[in-house]
Amino acid sequence: MKLKAKANRQMGVPRTAFLSCLLASTALSGANAQEQSADTNENFAFEEITVLGSRRADARSAMDAAVPVDVLSGDDLNAHGSTDMLDVLTSSIPSFNANREPISDAATLVRPVNLRALPSDHTLVLVNGKRRHRGAVVGEFVSGVNRGAQGVDVNPLFGAALKQVEVLRDGAAAQYGSDAIAGVMNYALIDDPEVRRITAQYSQAYEGDGETWEVSGAFGTHVGDTGFATLSFQVKDGQPTSRGVQDGEGTNSGATALADAGFPIQDPVVVWGAPEVKNDYKVIVNSAIPMGMSELYAFGNYATRDVDGSFFYRNPTNRSGVFAADGNVLFADTTGAGGCPVGPLPTDSFANAEAFINSAPSNCFAFQSLFPGGFTPRFGGKVVDYSASAGVRGDMLETGRYDISINHGKNDVAYEIYNTVNASLGPNTPTAFELGSQIQSETVMNADFSIPVAVDAFASDLNIAFGAQYHREQFEIEEGQEESYVAGPYVDQGFSVGSNGFQGFSDKVAGTFKRNSKSIYLDLEADITDRFLMSAAARYEDFSDFGDTFNGKIAARYNVTDAFAIRGAFSTGFRAPTLGQSNLQRASTGFANGQLIEQLVIASTDPIAEFFGGGQLDPEKAENISLGFTAQLGAVDLTVxxxxxxxxxxxxxxSATIDDASRQELIDLGNPEAATISQVQFFVNDFDTNTTGVDVVANYPIDWDNGRTNITLAFNYTDTKVTDRGATISDGREREIEDALPSTRTTLTVSHSVGQFTGLVRVNHYGEAYESLFNDATLPVVTPGMFIVDAQVTWDINEMLQVAVGAKNLFDAYPDEWSTAGFTGRDGGFLGAIYPLNHPAGLGGGSLYAKLTANF
Structure with a gap:
């Protein structure tokens, strides 16, 4: 994706390639396609625009493209109450969803996303047209469609650093490689040397919690006559929210009754809501410098954040492996002298419970003495993300172009847990643990070339683009502190191994896993006639671990009239299984059949996985068909x-249930934690799906005598069916894949500008959605359709200052309180959750915000 800057011919500087500045006429840009000038001397004036998915220098606007593309300009990105880019994209693009994931282990730190109801790792993410490294988190406990996905962490990409976001809603693996099954998202960084902007924002939920402070800005400078450098930053602190009630009637219940009996109980014992995010710092640099006949460019980011969230409650009367065994209090005999009391913990009064625990001889230790009211582990960690890209680009052979680049990125997630124990260590256990890290790093080298060739039979030059890529990936598991995973001296007495809730990575599972891939591609595009455009692409890619793959794409557009065109594409695609999916190993706590259980995740090639049917993972294979039209109906732009x-x-x-025989086998193979493991999990290639749908985008600008109104309507319908369940997909999992995301999403945005004021109202409608509560298929929840309304008023005080106030979820809408398995929302309080936990509209309710922007 390239854009040529206007040459300063007096200086003898050639035309050089820049990323496009798309303000295309789509529903999501809210403005007609236009050129921008970043400098009054025209050193930075743009003479061409381009669209993601085409390598032509004279590429068209989004309305003229052969495949559907959405474009969100910088103004679009800033016209939201949330400063989280995932929330911004969710409320703007109907086919895009980003669920909140309370108590989803690592997914609390890196949120997964969906495009066209496919998992997060089915969407390729680019920054300035270059592949971005994926995140280190593998979402094995994520809900719905994203379970098991390892997608890109886009949290480090923030609005102040972005010129625009482009979303290609079409399969593009033949053009860009692995992951581009659902589509491609390109984050174009701001490249204006004149930018001098700083914004301060404060928001708070209607409930009084969730306070968020943010300061962000962007500063640019000229480098030479035509070069630029920009630095963007964001500093943010977000407080947690809580939208549950006290745990009253669930399987791990009794918190309410225990509190009534005088036990020291936190209220609520399980916190359902957004986690606390602090020390959230982000920096992005973007630059380009002319170097003789070429241009040297570089960009990169550094980001860090600390996340702290809730886990499930450990009840002092019945939590096996810590507090109880066979209904009785679990005592650790520290000397072997015996004499420990036998019996359940009295619950009629805290005094009686204390008396029972204190009646034990000094050699008998019970965790009720350390946590008399039970405990709720707090889980989180530190995420550090950085990337650096550099390259050289320019003209060649008079009319051709080249771009040679290298980029490297790393996502490092260091897990921590506190307010918990390694029960097998007995009274010597720490209560806070460093669990180890998952680290994903990638290096990509690209050589891209594009040459227009005159063909007499065509209405335009035939653009021949070709290139090669080398991609090196590495997934690393770093060992945690020994106490977080070691089997202590009391494991033989029935105490669980490892830090309870999330076991640390042991020295046995720690390691570094690598692979590389090499690919070449050819991309052809031309106007066959003045009305008929065709493009074709082919890509061959060879992976060091599972072999090679060949994919192709053909796309066409025919302008029936100047105001009406039909377009379509067919492509094959693939997604390489991630190194994390192939090699992740760890133990943690999950929820199944109404019970908290201990689960062991093992590599797909582990002998135990192979015993249950595992093995080397292969790439997923895809076929993508799109067919639609664009129309200009007077002032209305429409795409379907x-x-x-x-x-x-x-x-x-x-998942495979661990029976006595397989449990013993795991122990014999050197996995002592299997003594308390109920399930083993691993990844396999197993099922097929078909996803169909339609996207409708309409934009209607209205000019008045004293202002301008823009009305944007975007609608998405998506239906996914499991066409082959294979051997691993249960009824509940099949329903999750098919129905976890709303089949319909509608966004209506109305903005009106008059004088110094601009008002905006955005209405989002979510269709019906299903989820398995706590990822447990025995707890099905169906949420009816719901509306979310956002509103903002902006006042341009003068050329320098702007004030905006608004409301996100203006009418404080929540998903319906759930009703399932004999429990009903607030009345049941099952584990304290009263709302569906993973609805894309979220469960945070409304919030108010104010922000001040200064341009210097």
Whole structure:
């Protein structure tokens, strides 16, 4: 994706390639396509625009593209109450969803996303047209469609640093490589040397919690006559929210009754809501410098954040492996002298419970003496993300272009847990643990070339683009502190191994896993006639671990009239299984059949996984068909696009129950933690799906005598069916894949500008959605459709200062309180959750915000 800056011919500087500045006429840009000038001397004036998915220098606007593209300008990104880019994109693009994931282990730190109801790792993410490294988190306990996905962490990419976000809603693996099954998202960094902007924002939920402070800005400078450098930053602190009630009637229940009996109980014992995020610092640099006949460019980011969230409650009367065994209090005999009391913990009064625990001889230790009211582990960690890209680009062979680059990125997630124990260590256990890290790092080298060739039979030059890529990936598991995973001296007495809730990575599972891939591609595009455009692409890619793959794409557009065109594409695609999916190993706590259980995740090639049917993972294979039209109906721009995506051999996280024989086998193979493990999990290629749908985008600008109104309507319908369940997909999991995301999403945005004021109202409608509460198929929840309304008023005080106030979720809408398995929302208080936990609209309710922007 390239854009040529206007040459300063007096200086003898050639035309050089820049990223596009798309303000295309789509529903999501809210403005007509236009050129921008970043400098009054025209050194930075743009003479061409381009669209993601085309390598032509004279590429068209989004309305003229052969495949559907959404473009969100910088103004669009800033016209939101949330400063989280995932929330911004969710409320703007109907086919894009980003769920909140309370108590989803690592997914609390790195939120997964969906495009066209496919998992997060089915969408390729680019920054300035270059592949971004994926995140280190593998979402094995994520809900719905994203379970088991390892997608990109886009949290480090923030609005102040972005010129625009482009979303290609079409399969593009033949053009860009692995992951581009659902589509491609390109984050274009701001490249204006004149930018001098700083913004301060404060927001708070209607409930009084969730306070968020943020200061962000962007500063640019000229480098030479035509070069630039920009630095963007964001400093943010977000307080947690809580939208549950006290745990009253769930399986791990009794908190309310225990509190009534005088036990020291936190209220609520389980916190359902957004986690606390602090020390959230982000910096992004973007630059380009002319170097003779070429241009040297570089960009990169550094980001860090600390996340702290809640886990499930450990009840002092019945938490096995810590507090109880066979209904009785679990005592650790520290000397072997015996004489420990036998019996359940009295619950009629805290005094009687204390008396029972204190009646034990000094050699008998019970964790009720350390946590008399039970405990709720607090889980989180530190995420550090950085990337650096550099390259050289310019003209060649008079009309051609080249771009040679290298980029490296790393996502490091260091896990921590506190307010918990390694029960097998007995009274010597710490209560806070460093669990180890997951680290994903990638290096990508690209050589891209594009040459327009005159063909007499065509209405335009034939653009021949070709290139090669080398991609090196590494997934690393770093060992945690020994106490977080060691089997202590009391494991033989029935105490659980490792830090309870999330066991640390042991020296046995720690390691570094690598692979590389090499690919070449050819991309052809031309106007066959003045009305008929065609493009074709082919890509061959060879992976060091599972072999090679060949994919192709063909797309066309025919302008029936100047105001009406039909377009369509067919492509094959693939997604390489991630190194994390192939090699992750760890133990943690999950929820199944109404019970908290201990689960062990093992590598797909582990002998135990192979015993249960595992093995080397293969790539997922896809076919993508799109067909639609664009129309200009007076002042209205309209696009309608149908899509059909078939994915075969999808990677699935399968589970196997550990019976006595397999448990003993795990122990014999050197896995002592298996003594308290109820399930083993690993990834396999197992099922097929078909996803069909339609996207409708309409934009209607209205000019008045004293102002301008823009009305934008975007609608998405998506339907996914599991066409082959394979051996691992249960009824509940099949329903999750098909119905966890709303089949319909509608966004209506109305903005009106008059004088110094601009008002905006955005209405989002979410269709019906399903989820398995706590990822437990025995707890099905269906949430009816719901509306979310956002509003903002902006006052341009003068050329320098701007004030905006607004409300996110203006009418404080929540998903319906759930009702399932004999429990009903607030009345049941099952584990304290009263709302569906993973609805894309969230469960935070409304919030108010104010922000001040200064341009210097």
């Amino acid at each position: 696009d149908f899509f059909d995506i078939t994915v075969k051999d999808r990677v699935s996280l399968t």
